[in-house]
Amino acid sequence: MTDLQPPASHFIDGAFTEDAAGDPIDSMFPATGETVARLHAATPAIVEAALASATAGQAAWAAMDGAARGRVLCRAAGLMRDRNRALSLLETYDTGKPLQETLVADAASGADTLDYFGGLAADLTGTTLPLGRDWAYTLREPLGVCVGIGAWNYPTQIACWKAAPALAAGNAMVFKPSEITPLGALQVAAILHEAGLPPGVFNVLQGGGDVGAALVDDPRVAKVSLTGSAETGRRVYSLAAQGMKQATMELGGKSPLIVFDDAGLDDAVAGALLGNMYSAGQICSNGTRVFVQRSVLAPFLDRLKARVEAMIVGDPRDEATQLGPLVSETQMHRVLGFVDRGRTAARLVTGGHRLDRPGFYVAPTVFADVTDDMEIAREEIFGPVMSVLSFETEAEVTARANATPYGLSAGIFTADLTRAHRMAQRLQAGTVWINAYNLTPAGMPFGGVKASGFGRENARAAMESYTRTKSVYVGMGPVDAPY
Numbered sequence: 001m002t003d004l005q006p007p008a009s010h011f012i013d014g015a016f017t018e019d020a021a022g023d024p025i026d027s028m029f030p031a032t033g034e035t036v037a038r039l040h041a042a043t044p045a046i047v048e049a050a051l052a053s054a055t056a057g058q059a060a061w062a063a064m065d066g067a068a069r070g071r072v073l074c075r076a077a078g079l080m081r082d083r084n085r086a087l088s089l090l091e092t093y094d095t096g097k098p099l100q101e102t103l104v105a106d107a108a109s110g111a112d113t114l115d116y117f118g119g120l121a122a123d124l125t126g127t128t129l130p131l132g133r134d135w136a137y138t139l140r141e142p143l144g145v146c147v148g149i150g151a152w153n154y155p156t157q158i159a160c161w162k163a164a165p166a167l168a169a170g171n172a173m174v175f176k177p178s179e180i181t182p183l184g185a186l187q188v189a190a191i192l193h194e195a196g197l198p199p200g201v202f203n204v205l206q207g208g209g210d211v212g213a214a215l216v217d218d219p220r221v222a223k224v225s226l227t228g229s230a231e232t233g234r235r236v237y238s239l240a241a242q243g244m245k246q247a248t249m250e251l252g253g254k255s256p257l258i259v260f261d262d263a264g265l266d267d268a269v270a271g272a273l274l275g276n277m278y279s280a281g282q283i284c285s286n287g288t289r290v291f292v293q294r295s296v297l298a299p300f301l302d303r304l305k306a307r308v309e310a311m312i313v314g315d316p317r318d319e320a321t322q323l324g325p326l327v328s329e330t331q332m333h334r335v336l337g338f339v340d341r342g343r344t345a346a347r348l349v350t351g352g353h354r355l356d357r358p359g360f361y362v363a364p365t366v367f368a369d370v371t372d373d374m375e376i377a378r379e380e381i382f383g384p385v386m387s388v389l390s391f392e393t394e395a396e397v398t399a400r401a402n403a404t405p406y407g408l409s410a411g412i413f414t415a416d417l418t419r420a421h422r423m424a425q426r427l428q429a430g431t432v433w434i435n436a437y438n439l440t441p442a443g444m445p446f447g448g449v450k451a452s453g454f455g456r457e458n459a460r461a462a463m464e465s466y467t468r469t470k471s472v473y474v475g476m477g478p479v480d481a482p483y
């Protein structure tokens with residue numbers, strides 16, 4: 001084993017904890033297929049220890065004042081920034097994403113979120129309602145023990161995006177990363193502890209869907225926040241409903257990215273590349289249906305093809321590499337399946353094959369002449385595969401963009417200010433980017449509509465979603481009873 005082996009599989013009650021009786025989980029470096037760490041799935045004893053520790057830790061944490069809680073989160077943000085390179089390298093081994101990306105998008109985004117919610121923690125306010133002689137006010141109380149369940153594409157970022165608002169509001173969290181990427185969240189837990197987080201307030205345990213379901217099903221748990229596929233979202237949401245628990249569902253998408261003929265074409269091509277090739281396309285909010293107005297379709301495709309074919313594909317540990325492997329062999333074969341079926345219907349512009357090298361690489365792929373009914377225009381592929389469609393009018397493209405069960409994100413490239421804002425209102429999506437794509441600052445709410453889920457991560461909305469409102473009515477005079 002390499003030095004990526006963590007001290008133990010789980011982080012519970014402020015310490016690394018092991019139970020080797022759990023099924024083995026191997027963490028594999030997707031660029032080589034080499035095993036870099038071996039962990040174990042949580043046994044029922046580990047699940048119990050995590051929930052008991054969270055229940056005990058939460059009470060003391062909630063009793064602290066918000067400013068003190070916030071200082072812990074801000075200290076953790078500083079530690080993450082100090083160790084950004086080591087954390088980024090770990091993330092690169094865990095996911096296969098290029099170091100060029102992980103250096104700026106993973107621990108760095110996690111630190112931004114910890115800082116943001118650290119600042120907000122002292123500002124968890126209610127409202128007052130004057131009622132003549134009487135009055136009422138509201139309190140925002142933490143929910144208690146919350147469960148976070150992560151996908152494999154952004155393991156460190158997802159752990160921080162869920163932990164920071166939950167902890168800022170006075171909750172404890174038990175977090176389960178994807179079993180494909182078990183390493184990053186453990187480091188987040190260790191850093192939070194080093195920054196002064198009391199034992200039990202943030203626990204990480206490993207395991208698959210069965211461990212996630214055991215957590216969601218436990219009566220001590222008040223809320224679950226899931227990042228994952230729509231299919232898993234349906235299962236987790238219905239389990240949460242059985243216990244009348246709160247839920248945030250950050251699920252998949254098939255988002256439209258719309259390029260009008262007045263757009264800066266190079267910016268639109270750059271947006272389409274960012275929205276399809278970053279993280280080898282393994283991003284839920286990607287704009288995988290690129291609608292280009294017919295009059296600029298040919299120059300758009302020419303510039304796109306040239307830039308895709310100039311992309312540096314290689315070892316993700318090399319900072320020059322722009323595109324690395326997919327996260328796993330299973331995901332690679334899934335993506336290649338979409339590509340093979342896609343080429344029978346659409347025109348392959350570039351890519352379309354596995355790369356002849358070790359690891360799970362798919363060449364950056366662009367399809368043109370894609371129509372709305374094709375599988376590649378309907379299904380979430382989660383790989384470096386872009387579908388280009390054409391359109392004539394704003395009304396037509398708006399209707400086609402919305403004709404999907406999903407509603408996570410959308411992008412518009414245009415120089416026409418009024419059209420941009422008109423479309424932002426009409427597109428069915430949780431986030432709309434105008435002349436930009438896939439930027440998710442900590443202060444901007446992020447989440448989906450329709451089958452892409454509900455609830456928001458980031459911004460004040462996320463912190464409030466980890467609270468419940470209590471109303472307090474204050475009678476100020478004699479009680480007037482009719483009997």
Ligand code: NDP
Nearest residue numbers: 150151152178179208209212213228229232250251252284
């Ligand atoms: P999955 O839906 O397969 O898994 C997500 C997480 O849920 C994993 O930790 C998984 O465990 C766990 N899980 C699976 N079944 C259950 C269950 N019954 N009860 C509780 N937990 C369960 O997603 P992937 O990890 O494959 O991630 C890719 C998907 O996530 C894509 O569809 C993508 O669109 C979506 N996604 C959405 C984002 C968003 O913010 N909207 C962001 C990133 C990804 P395990 O896998 O370990 O078995």
